[in-house]
Amino acid sequence: MEALSLQLLFNGLALGAGYGLLALGFALALRSAGAINFAHGDVAVAAAYVAVAGGALGLGGPAAAGLALAAGALLGLSVAGLSWAPLRKRPIEATFIAAIAIGIVLQNALTASFGGAPQAPAQVAGGGFNAAGVFMTWQALIGLGVAAAAFITVWGVLAHSQIGRRMRAAAEDPEIAAAHGIPVLKLAILAFAAAGALAGLAGVLLAAQHYATPNAGADYILKAYIAATAAGWGRILPTAACAVAIALFETIGAALVSHAVAEALLYAGFVALLAFRPQGLGGEAQGKRA
Amino acid sequence: MRKLPILSACVLSAGLFTGSAAVADPVTVPVLAPITGFLALEGGAQRNGAELAADHAGDGKIEADVQDTTTAPAVAVSAFRRALRDGKPPAVLGPILGSQMLALLPLADAEGVPILTISGTAKLTEMGSPNIFRFFPGDVVVKAAHARYAVEDIGMKAPAIIYQTTAYGQSGRAELVANLKKLGVTPVYEEGLPPSAKDMASALAKARAAGADGLLLHLHGGPTALAVRQAFELDMNLPIVAGSAMHQPTTAALLDPAMLKGVCAESGSAPAAETSGAGKDFADAYRERFGQEPDAFALAEYDAMGMLATALAGGAKGPADVRKAIAAMRYPGVAMTYRTNGRGDMAHDAVIVCYDGASHRARIAKRYQALDGVK
Numbered sequence: 001m002e003a004l005s006l007q008l009l010f011n012g013l014a015l016g017a018g019y020g021l022l023a024l025g026f027a028l029a030l031r032s033a034g035a036i037n038f039a040h041g042d043v044a045v046a047a048a049y050v051a052v053a054g055g056a057l058g059l060g061g062p063a064a065a066g067l068a069l070a071a072g073a074l075l076g077l078s079v080a081g082l083s084w085a086p087l088r089k090r091p092i093e094a095t096f097i098a099a100i101a102i103g104i105v106l107q108n109a110l111t112a113s114f115g116g117a118p119q120a121p122a123q124v125a126g127g128g129f130n131a132a133g134v135f136m137t138w139q140a141l142i143g144l145g146v147a148a149a150a151f152i153t154v155w156g157v158l159a160h161s162q163i164g165r166r167m168r169a170a171a172e173d174p175e176i177a178a179a180h181g182i183p184v185l186k187l188a189i190l191a192f193a194a195a196g197a198l199a200g201l202a203g204v205l206l207a208a209q210h211y212a213t214p215n216a217g218a219d220y221i222l223k224a225y226i227a228a229t230a231a232g233w234g235r236i237l238p239t240a241a242c243a244v245a246i247a248l249f250e251t252i253g254a255a256l257v258s259h260a261v262a263e264a265l266l267y268a269g270f271v272a273l274l275a276f277r278p279q280g281l282g283g284e285a286q287g288k289r290a
Numbered sequence: 291m292r293k294l295p296i297l298s299a300c301v302l303s304a305g306l307f308t309g310s311a312a313v314a315d316p317v318t319v320p321v322l323a324p325i326t327g328f329l330a331l332e333g334g335a336q337r338n339g340a341e342l343a344a345d346h347a348g349d350g351k352i353e354a355d356v357q358d359t360t361t362a363p364a365v366a367v368s369a370f371r372r373a374l375r376d377g378k379p380p381a382v383l384g385p386i387l388g389s390q391m392l393a394l395l396p397l398a399d400a401e402g403v404p405i406l407t408i409s410g411t412a413k414l415t416e417m418g419s420p421n422i423f424r425f426f427p428g429d430v431v432v433k434a435a436h437a438r439y440a441v442e443d444i445g446m447k448a449p450a451i452i453y454q455t456t457a458y459g460q461s462g463r464a465e466l467v468a469n470l471k472k473l474g475v476t477p478v479y480e481e482g483l484p485p486s487a488k489d490m491a492s493a494l495a496k497a498r499a500a501g502a503d504g505l506l507l508h509l510h511g512g513p514t515a516l517a518v519r520q521a522f523e524l525d526m527n528l529p530i531v532a533g534s535a536m537h538q539p540t541t542a543a544l545l546d547p548a549m550l551k552g553v554c555a556e557s558g559s560a561p562a563a564e565t566s567g568a569g570k571d572f573a574d575a576y577r578e579r580f581g582q583e584p585d586a587f588a589l590a591e592y593d594a595m596g597m598l599a600t601a602l603a604g605g606a607k608g609p610a611d612v613r614k615a616i617a618a619m620r621y622p623g624v625a626m627t628y629r630t631n632g633r634g635d636m637a638h639d640a641v642i643v644c645y646d647g648a649s650h651r652a653r654i655a656k657r658y659q660a661l662d663g664v665k
Contacts, residue, residue, distance in 0.1 A: 116330025
């Protein structure tokens with residue numbers, strides 16, 4: 001049973017690496033641009049399909065993953081250019097609807113291009129090994145390493161770099177930041193690109209282990225949204241940590257009760273959180289919520 | 291080698307078309323299918339099967355008018371109304387999605403238009419409609435094959451069942467349990483998984499801890515592949531008999547061949563696994579036309595259109611004629627011989643396919659006929 005517990009912990013962390021990267025990107029766009037990007041999950045899926053296409057053209061796993069990262073960044077820029085930048089001064093619902101529309105277009109484009117069957121991109125590294133009764137795939141281990149590196153990089157950039165300080169200033173008060181010469185719009189668009197790149201990485205990691213279908217983005221965005229709300233609106237690294245916790249809850253909770261009950265408990269817990277602490281566990285970084 | 295039945299029927303009866311309609315427009319048959327959305331794989335197979343059958347009807351005598359129903363019942367209703375805007379077609383090929391078919395059936399009854407479907411939703415043929423004709427074997431048929439192969443051929447005495455919590459999954463699970471009971475076997479463990487479940491390790495481990503001597507899966511394509519892969523990684527060493535999703539070449543393609551060793555699956559048919567006869571001819575034609583491997587859904591839709599073409603070639607003019615002809619006909623399709631059980635269930639046979647662990651190609655391990663007693 002101990003080996004099983006360790007196996008579930010490993011599986012949960014591997015899943016959490018994907019969820020965490022996804023939520024990290026979602027929170028980055030939220031914090032830096034005040035944008036709730038409902039197309040974020042679909043961007044992740046689309047990037048995973050780019051990796052699938054790359055694999056079909058003969059690219060190996062690492063190159064296909066790199067292609068997915070670049071595609072994610074490009075798609076992030078597209079979402080910013082189509083659904084956020086032109087509508088950012090309109091009621092916020094307009095940006096929601098535009099992002100949802102882009103997500104639906106992406107889903108249908110993927111279905112038309114690849115069909116509805118589940119797909120898996122090439123693995124960055126195939127196979128695995130057994131250690132103390134726990135089967136670990138190289139793909140999952142690399143995913144954990146990539147996610148950890150991404151978390152540290154995003155934290156380092158936001159906390160210790162000039163561009164990070166400017167991003168935070170622009171997010172706190174865009175008008176004052178602009179008055180001080182900070183290019184608020186450019187920084188927001190940069191955040192979308194970075195968020196898209198993180199979504200691309202998340203998409204390729206999740207699809208390699210759990211397969212991708214054109215409609216998988218809806219489930220992904222739900223998890224990212226719950227993580228962002230639970231952590232406190234706009235809190236970037238806590239959002240990623242909450243996403244990892246959701247993955248662990250899904251995996252270990254399923255062992256303790258069942259998948260269906262664990263899923264129900266997750267959403268029940270989320271509703272309770274909204275009722276008793278709507279600002280999230282850490283409070284809202286920006287003091288405003290959609 | 292036997293020619294495809296639809297081709298033979300249409301060539302033999304070509305005079306019936308040409309005699310009365312040498313200069314007439316082709317007969318347009320609406321094909322309503324979920325081309326986009328979560329059932330796009332099955333909807334695409336449905337579309338391909340119908341289009342190939344229309345091609346094989348020859349000389350453009352039948353035209354498949356494909357309309358995307360997505361996955362919303364309201365969209366299917368709109369597509370149905372649009373299909374009838376310029377007059378009643380002889381029949382409509384309905385979507386595979388059960389909730390859409392349930393919405394369409396009252397309309398088909400009101401209009402008196404037969405609706406041919408490959409949806410497995412049991413209720414469709416339990417509503418007393420004279421217009422429903424189902425060309426894919428329902429759970430009553432395929433789950434009998436599933437249970438019998440697991441118990442009689444593999445020798446499972448204490449299986450675990452892992453199923454999807456969707457309507458599809460629960461319906462299949464109920465029939466599986468009922469058929470196991472008939473064979474004197476009670477599952478030692480059961481768990482329902484939501485389609486969003488990303489990790490099967492806990493369910494698999496609980497099945498092993500319960501003393502299961504085999505796994506019976508009734509999951510959608512992606513979850514089936516995930517369960518098979520994780521059972522391999524956890525070194526379960528248990529035989530697996532999966533639901534029809536595992537017979538689909540797209541599901542097998544997600545796994546390394548070694549992971550498939552000893553894995554079997556039920557299905558209404560398995561054209562990609564056929565090595566001779568009409569099934570192989572169909573599979574070859576399908577591969578040539580679409581560049582993909584065919585599955586049972588494509589073949590069932592092909593046979594449905596084929597039976598309709600045969601009814602039209604036999605002189606049926608409008609919906610009432612078609613309904614009467616299909617209800618009375620015994621049609622030798624590619625997958626099986628179709629005949630109604632009086633409620634519109636046309637398909638009564640099933641197959642079991644198994645993988646040998648050396649390739650992604652399945653072989654047909656067993657064929658079952660008249661599993662619901664309809665001879």
